[in-house]
Amino acid sequence: MKNEKLSLDKNGRFEISLKVNGKPLSMEVKPSESLLEALRKYGYKGTKKGCDTGDCGSCAILMDGSSRVSCVMPAFLAHGSEITTIEGLGTVQNPHAIQAAFVEAGAVQCGFCIPGMIVSAKHLLDRNKTPGEGEIKHHLDGNLCRCTGYVKQIEAVKLAAKKLRKSSK
C-alpha cells in the first residue's frame, strides 16, 4: 500500500485535511506553523495563545477526543484528525452544560484560561461522569488561571458533572 504523504506546494505550504468541530476543513499551513496558529488563522479564536510552550493549557483542544495543547504541535500533525475547539461545544444562546456550569458557579474572571479549562473538563467528563475532587484537580493540573485560584472552577466541573448526569438520565 502506498503511504500517505504531504508535500509542500509552490507557496511553501502543506494542504492538510481535517475535521474541525464536525466540519471537514482543508487548511494551508507552513511547516513551522503550530496547530494553535493555524486554528486562529482560520477563525477559531476561542483557542488562546498563552505561554506557547505547552505549560499553561489556554490553547487546549480536543484531538480525536483527547485534550492536548495545540501550541507545541505542528499543524501538519493534525492531518486526518478530528479537532474540537471551544466553539464546537456550545454557543452563547445554547451553551454546553460545562459552559453553563462555569457561568453559574462564577468560575470565570478575566476568561482567558476558560476555553482551555472547559476543553480539559470535557475530556474528563467524557470518560468519567462522577469525578472526585482529586481527579478534577489531577485532570486540570495543566490549565493555569492567574485570577481566581481554582476553587470556583473545581466547583464548576462538579456542577457540570451533575448537569450531565441529569441530562443523560
Place this chain on the structure above:
Amino acid sequence: MNNIKNVIFPETLKDAVSALKKKKSFFMSSSTFSFKSVPEGTENIVLAKKLPLRYVKKDPKNLLIGALTTFDDLENNPLCRSLFSGILSFSASRCSSQLIRNMATVGGNIAHPNAFNLLPVVLTALGASVKVALRTGSKTVPVRDFYSSKFKCGTEAIITEIQAPLSLAKDDFYFEKVSKIRSSWDSYITVAFRSRLRNGRLEDLKLAFGAITAFPYVNEALEKELLGAELTPALIKSVSAKYGEAVLAFHPASRINAYRAELAANLTAFYLKGLTEKV
C-alpha cells in the same frame, strides 16, 4: 522546521524504516517537543501516527508496552496499575500535566535523552529492555545499554516496544519525584528503586536516579556494598551519604545540585530504612 518539504505517514514499521533511509529525515511521534527536537536542515518528517504501536499487553515473560503508548495510557492501564506495584502507572501520573500526558509517548520519552524524563529512570529500575526496529531487522537492548556507547544505531532506528521482565514484578518498588509543583515536567530529583529481600538481606537491588545527568544515574559500586549485606543503621547511613556525595560531584558549585545531593541521600536512607522494617 522551515526546510521541511515532505511529511510521510507510514502504516507499517517496514515502511517507516524505509522512509527514514532518505537523507535529512526525522522520525516524529507525538510532537510534544517537536519544534525544539527537529534537527536543523530536516527535509522529511516520518510521522508515527498510523503505526500500530499503541498497546500494553503481556507475554509469558514480559510486560510489553508499544512505543506510541501515551503516559495517560500507562497511568490508566489495568496491567500497569497492578504489576510492579503499580510503579509504571504512578510514575506516569507524575509526568507533567494531563494535557501533556495525553500526548507524550513512551518512545519519545526514551528516544530524546533528558535529565527530567521519567521513564528511563523507572525502566532502569525495572530492568526493562528497549526493542528497536532497524533496517536490518530488530534488536532488543537493556535500557541501561541503550544510553551507553555499547549500543550504536543509525538515525533510521525506531523504538517500537518496551519489555519489562515479569520475573521482577513482585519485587519491592519505590518512586518519588520532587518538583516545585506537581505538574512540573522538570524536577529536583526523581528516584525509582527496586529491591528483593531474602532472609533479611538484599538479594537484588537497583537504585536509579533522574534529574542528575541526561541519562539515569546508577552507582553499581554502591549497590554492591548493599547486596547480601545486613541493612544496619550504620551501613544505611554510610551508603546514603555516599550517594549524596556522588550526586554532588556532578555540579559541586550549584546550589540546586547541593539540594539534589541532600535529596538523593535522604531518599536512599528513607527507602533502605523502610526495607529494614519489612524484615
